[in-house]
Amino acid sequence: MDIDLTGEQRAIEAGIAKICARFGDDYWSECDQTPRFPEEFYRAMAEGGWLGITMPTELGGAGLGVTEAAIMMHAVTRGGGGFSAASTIHLNLFGPHAIVVHGTPEQKARWLVPLMEGKQKACFGVTEPNAGLDTTSIETFARRTNEGYIVRGRKIWTTSAQVADKILLLTRTTAKADSKKPSDGMTLFYTDLDRSKVEVRRIPKMGRNAVDSNTVFIDDLFVPDEDRVGEEGKGFRYLLDSLNPERILIGIEAVGIGRDALSRAAQYAKERVVFGRPIGQNQGIQHPLAENWAFLESAYWMCLRAASLYDSKKPCDAEANAAKFLGGRAAFEATTRAVLTHGGMGYAKEYQVERLFRESMLQRLTPITEQLILSFIAEKELGMPKSY
Numbered sequence: 001m002d003i004d005l006t007g008e009q010r011a012i013e014a015g016i017a018k019i020c021a022r023f024g025d026d027y028w029s030e031c032d033q034t035p036r037f038p039e040e041f042y043r044a045m046a047e048g049g050w051l052g053i054t055m056p057t058e059l060g061g062a063g064l065g066v067t068e069a070a071i072m073m074h075a076v077t078r079g080g081g082g083f084s085a086a087s088t089i090h091l092n093l094f095g096p097h098a099i100v101v102h103g104t105p106e107q108k109a110r111w112l113v114p115l116m117e118g119k120q121k122a123c124f125g126v127t128e129p130n131a132g133l134d135t136t137s138i139e140t141f142a143r144r145t146n147e148g149y150i151v152r153g154r155k156i157w158t159t160s161a162q163v164a165d166k167i168l169l170l171t172r173t174t175a176k177a178d179s180k181k182p183s184d185g186m187t188l189f190y191t192d193l194d195r196s197k198v199e200v201r202r203i204p205k206m207g208r209n210a211v212d213s214n215t216v217f218i219d220d221l222f223v224p225d226e227d228r229v230g231e232e233g234k235g236f237r238y239l240l241d242s243l244n245p246e247r248i249l250i251g252i253e254a255v256g257i258g259r260d261a262l263s264r265a266a267q268y269a270k271e272r273v274v275f276g277r278p279i280g281q282n283q284g285i286q287h288p289l290a291e292n293w294a295f296l297e298s299a300y301w302m303c304l305r306a307a308s309l310y311d312s313k314k315p316c317d318a319e320a321n322a323a324k325f326l327g328g329r330a331a332f333e334a335t336t337r338a339v340l341t342h343g344g345m346g347y348a349k350e351y352q353v354e355r356l357f358r359e360s361m362l363q364r365l366t367p368i369t370e371q372l373i374l375s376f377i378a379e380k381e382l383g384m385p386k387s388y
């Protein structure tokens, strides 16, 4: 057992840190407050070839695993841009996993190459207002026509739909009541976000404001057969393949935010003098920050353990869920403590920790909430009755 990063993995960290260093606090404050998509950062990552880190080598990607993607995304959030930075590129890594596994060679070339090159952006339309976490209860319906489907429905919280060219869209093609199993009868599409048929309304929200979140109204959108991923009726199963990587990435992105906040807090504690000495000389300031360090460290290695299991094709459901849970919690505690360590200045935008604090609530909520993670672990690891 060798629990450390390899030379290649350290090189990934260093490469990302170099890009992040070009985008300082003023840049991220401006993107957050305007709010606007961090196009320059996204472009820098595309030009560096990072958007294809997990994509197949035959298409020009690096063909690396979740472990390397996790190391990369940790470096992205650790680098100051937090979840706003991560969200500009997160979807490129495992969002299209269903296409990699179930797409035809023609679809992969048509869809994945422009994504990797940063020529197209995609969004991910799964969550619906009337279904919530009960995904099989979605109502967006794709009705068969001669050469394709006509889609009607509503999605909510669709990230980056303001700037996206494409949407990965989960629909029902058979009503839940008429399907053998609730997860049957769901079909996945990757298609143009045709704004003459799709209205995208931005949701004003607490944090990560640089990257938009939206309600999406789909009104008789025509989707040709060639934009269907895999077989009709199997879309939900295809999506399940990418859930563990997504949880691992969100968990480790959270850790990066927490570590950034912790560094800022420690720095401030060394510099700020009150009662004639640095506040960081008081154990009441030191101990909570040291606790944050320990929790972040353990969450980081849980994420990499889950990633390593995934990459070696071993079961990792519980570990991936625990990674997301621990990362989210440890980051939230660290950003909260960072605000408190700054005293009143923690509330000022100037010190950035309020931005990280607002963003760190998100990894407790998405892509799955803490309650559902704990229900899953209680059922699968502790043998308790299923509760949802």
Ligand SMILES: Cc1cc2nc3c(=O)[nH]c(=O)nc-3n(C[C@H](O)[C@H](O)[C@H](O)COP(=O)(O)OP(=O)(O)OC[C@H]3O[C@@H](n4cnc5c(N)ncnc54)[C@H](O)[C@@H]3O)c2cc1C
Pocket (backbone or CB within 6 Å): 123, 124, 125, 126, 127, 128, 131, 132, 133, 134, 156, 157, 158, 159, 160, 205, 213, 362, 365, 366, 367, 368, 369, 370, 371, 372, 375, 387, 388
């Ligand atoms: C900023 C942001 C970006 C997002 N981006 C995307 C995106 O790009 N694409 C996308 O498809 N979705 C996206 N989401 C949606 C996100 O994945 C969901 O918000 C999340 O899965 C929770 O679903 P919900 O909001 O419908 O909560 P609900 O299902 O309404 O749940 C509400 C609360 O009840 C709890 N609860 C529900 N059932 C149970 C139960 N049986 N036992 C215990 N507790 C329960 C939940 O844990 C939660 O605390 C985003 C959300 C946010 C906030």
